Amino acid sequence: MKLHYQQIGQGPDVIVIHGLFGSLENLNVISKHLSSDYTVTSVDLRNHGLSEHSSQMSYSLMAQDIINLMDELGIEHAHFIGHSMGGKVAMHCALNFAERVTKLVILDIAPVTYQERRHDNIFTALDASAQQVINDRKQADLLLADYIDEPGVRQFLLKSLKKDELGMQWKFNHTVLQQEYANILAAPTGTPYSGPTLVLKGSLSPYIDSSQRPAFLALFTNCQAKVIQGAGHWLHAEKPSAVNIAITGFLLS
Structure with missing residues (x-):
């Protein structure tokens, strides 16, 4: 599986991963902000953007796609930033390839199987x-x-x-996204990740609630959370400054 990607900036590596129905352009507001201090690699996941199509979609496959791309680009380890479905891909990478993930940023998604079919x-x-x-x-x-x-x-x-x-x-x-939708709703799996993890939640979003706190703490043992006030699920588009400040501060800490 060949993933389409774009790289900008110079410095430590950051991998940026979009959500369902999206493409790498969706998180440009984050990628461009970080590019002054980091080498940012934004990817199109399989069956999205300009990446190859496949009859299969799972977090195991999508995470392996990312690791294969890192190998291709000579990236030993990177900070990971993922929104929604891309957040689950980033989580699956951390839970299965911890040595490749320096710090993890999760945008408005929980490590659980969602029951509601929102799409x-x-x-x-x-x-x-x-x-x-x-x-x-x-x-x-x-x-x-x-x-x-x-x-x-x-x-x-x-x-x-x-x-x-x-x-x-x-x-x-x-x-294929419709056929594989149950896999997209599923939780990421693997061994608990002890690296620094930041969860950003939009205050108006229904995707994260207090009932999911045990799941976060069980899988991400060094986890902190921040609520972006006045934002919904697309918090990076609605409150870009607040999101970028939170991410930059976390990566520098």
């Missing part, structure tokens, strides 16, 4: 879009709006549209 309306919208030829983003937005009320969610998805000879196509492999 079914998105999959329904994407299935509907696959039945039509999409000529531009305005047409795609109108189609998605029949299933997705939140403009912000639609705009996030529309960033993954690309134009080819057949019209506009999704970069992500939504068919």
Whole structure:
């Protein structure tokens, strides 16, 4: 599995990993901020962005993809930053390849199996879009709006549209993402990680709550948490300054 990636900056290595339906561009606000002091490698996970597609999605496979890329680039160890699904990939790397993870930053996701299927309306919208030829983003937005009320969610998805000879196509492999959705909801697994870990939660996000505290402490024994006030699940987009300050302070500590 060959992952598409971008590298910017100079200094100690940082790996940045996006969430479900996203691409490496989603966390540019973090990558660009860190690039003045770090070599930042942002990746497209399998079945996302410009990376290769596969019929399989699991945290074991996605974590191994990241480690293989590090080997390819000659990166012995790095700080890991992951948002949502990418946070689980980063956690799985720490739990299985601890020697490769210097410090771990988790953005608004817990190391648990989620029971609520939050993305079914998105999959329904994407299935509907696959039945039509999409000529531009305005047409795609109108189609998605029949299933997705939140403009912000639609705009996030529309960033993954690309134009080819057949019209506009999704970069992500939504068919496999839907088929493998149970694996995406699953918890990362492995041996508890004792390296420094920072969890950032959006105060308005439902993805992390107090009931998950034992799971964090059992798997990440050197863990601290910070709440980003006024932010939801996309905390890095909603409160970029607060998120960057928290991450920079943690990496320098």
